[in-house]
Amino acid sequence: MTTAAQESPSVALMRLVNGYQVSQAIHVAAVLGIADHLIGGARRIEDLAQATATDSGALYRLLRALAAVDIFREEEDRVFALTPMAQCLGSDMNDPVGPWAAFIGRPYVRRAWDELLYSVQTGDSAFSHVHGTGVWAYRAQHPEEGALFDKAMTAISRQVCDAVVAAYDFAGVSRVVDVGGGEGALLAGILNANPALSGVLFELEQVAARATDRVAAMGLAARVEVVSGSFFEQVPAGDIHVLKGILHDWDDRAAADILRNCREAIAANGRLLVIERPIAPPNQGAEAKFSDLNMLVSPGGQERTQEQFAGLFGAAGFRLARLIATGTRMTIIEGEPIPP
Secondary structure (H helix, E strand, C coil), rough: CCCCHHHHHHHHHHHHHHHHHHHHHHHHHHHCCCCHHHCCCEEEEEHHHHHCCHHHHHHHHHHHHHHHCCCEEEEEECECCHHHHHHCCCCCCCCCCCCHHHCCCCCHHHHHHCCCHHHHCCCCCHHHHHCCHHHHHHHHCCCCHHHHHHHHHHHHHHHHHHHHHCCCCCCCCCCCECCCCCHHHHHHHHHCCCCEEEEEEEECCHHHHHHHHHHHHCCCCCCCEECCCCCCCCCEEEEEEEECCCCCCCCCHHHHHHHHHHHHHEEEEEEEEEECCCCCCCCCCCHHHHHHHHHHHHHCCCCHHHHHHHHHHHHEEEEEEEEEEECCCEEEEEEEEECC
8 A cells, every 4th residue: 555655746746636625525524513423433324324314325425535534434334433533523522623624614715715816816815806805794794604613713712722721821910801712712711720810802792792601601701701892993901912813814014903902901011922823934834834825815814924923013012022832733922012
């Protein structure tokens, strides 16, 4: 059997060219909840088809293809079981990937990526070109899509939450503001690990309404104030302002505006925590660099190098203090307010 290391350049390239097929197959498996149906053990394809209201022959073809890339395992008599990667599609995992897979394969997302060439030729967002509006306005107009996006972001927060809490010392802090904090997964993790803290979850109105229920369900209603608004207008006051996956959605001008509002609201001895994926040196760090392409295609933002973060911080009145590895793909980029 030929291994990936033994592949010829043309075979390896063809595998990458056809990668969209694997991505979309994972998307369908996630939407159907196949992993959850296999939590109790291996099942015949006929049982899975009945449980998911699908055609058994077509479902078999989907799962045998995914089993060939180690997502699910095919056993005798068309029986399928979970593999370690397939378990990550389950809804009860600590590091779930299923919600992201369900979101990334949505037709409106794919249509924007179909126009990657437009973005490369113009430097503009393909999403806005295709849909006639930006991603945030589109999701506000299509709340069902916004809910899927928020669910994906919550899953990503769960993946990095424990690592962020373990990597950063929140001692001496009383009030944490999670700017654009989605449904509150990261803030909840910080507060659960630091019982003396209170928090502010700051989000757009349509997200804040869902976040209020989530915060209550997590038993944190007494410690979390949910505030709705736009971070382009103002940001609530606090000792630490956390922005996870926020700045990469925006170009430098807009990102600097967000940070300036944080600078106005942060305590004199406060700290800014930007949680993102810095761009690696040449020929390294494929994940962040493809995420950068996604930022170009969809919201029109960008991933940044350490030097670019330092410049962005400086333009908004912060000094880049240090980068803190979390053991995940995310890095904590800490800033300190520059005295006036």
